[in-house]
């Protein structure tokens with residue numbers, strides 16, 4: 001591990017976690033599949049999210065990671081109530097908002113915001129930047145002191161854009177700048193929680209770090225909690241204090257950042273880590289795990305452990321018994337893993353010196 005990485009990781013450890021802001025329990029979303037004859041009969045269900053549980057504390061950033069199709073966006077949309085859950089509960093500051101209606105949600109609508117993956121389709125091309133960013137203020141009938149325009153100019157400055165560009169249209173901006181506009185819109189109502197759904201995946205690699213840095217600065221300076229969705233463990237590494245790994249609608253591992261990266265116990269986490277671009281190519285050679293095949297269809301997920309069709313450690317038990325998400329012996333508090341035959345917990349590609357802190361971690 002380089003000195004630079006170590007520094008980055010230390011700096012991402014602030015701020016100290018506050019009270020629980022969001023409490024998600026057994027969250028489930030099954031999309032009905034209609035068909036047969038006569039029509040409009042349900043013939044199946046896409047099990048997009050299936051019993052997901054986690055907490056987000058005030059000011060904390062939780063990374064939500066997994067391959068495409070694992071249910072990350074659906075989870076994000078359930079949290080912001082853009083989708084109605086099939087089961088489970090979502091509590092915000094202790095209040096059950098799982099099935100809250102528009103009126104009941106109104107007071108907290110402004111506190112939970114979303115940033116979308118595609119900065120091209122998420123901004124209305126016919127609206128000026130000023131209209132886009134002041135949209136949430138208008139919808140919620142909020143008139144900040146000094147007026148909406150002044151607030152929009154201030155927000156443009158906060159996200160690193162020129163306040164004079166108030167009257168420009170989205171097409172006049174680059175992808176990275178458009179995503180900054182999306183960030184300004186999300187900030188307009190002083191949110192306490194932002195769900196960022198792959199906010200940099202659609203951007204050039206050279207721009208990604210700038211936008212991640214912007215979000216990280218906001219998290220620290222404004223104390224905003226984040227659920228940061230990504231398909232790649234390397235991006236959330238520097239951003240998240242805790243990371244949850246999702247596979248086919250379920251959380252398979254969740255832990256503090258250091259514990260997850262230094263001591264992954266779930267084979268899927270291990271595979272994702274060894275595929276990360278910052279895995280050390282010299283030492284990862286023997287350890288490197290290449291995931292083959294695609295995520296199976298959530299219409300008919302594998303029995304038992306959903307990862308078993310791609311897992312090199314799968315045994316008979318994995319097909320018959322679903323592994324519970326539990327704390328394994330040797331793991332630090334709050335490091336939960338769902339696997340019958342977990343890994344021994346050494347990071348893929350770890351150098352010998354790296355395994356020492358990992359071993360210490362286990363005793364702490």
Ligand SMILES: Nc1ncnc2c1ncn2[C@@H]1O[C@H](COP(=O)(O)OP(=O)(O)O)[C@@H](O)[C@H]1O
Pocket residue numbers: 031046047048066067068069070071072073074075298
């Ligand atoms: N509205 C929908 N109707 C039916 N299936 C859906 C819908 N939205 C998402 N899905 C399915 O749910 C699964 C999870 O999707 P998604 O949450 O977008 O995953 P991710 O964001 O991890 O790529 C996918 O198989 C997807 O096709």
Ligand code: SF4
Pocket residue numbers: 266267268305306307308309311312313314315318323338339340341342
């Ligand atoms: S439970 Fe079995 S199939 Fe699932 S990850 Fe563990 S070893 Fe692999």
Ligand SMILES: [Mg+2]
Pocket residue numbers: 072073074198
């Ligand atoms: Mg998605």
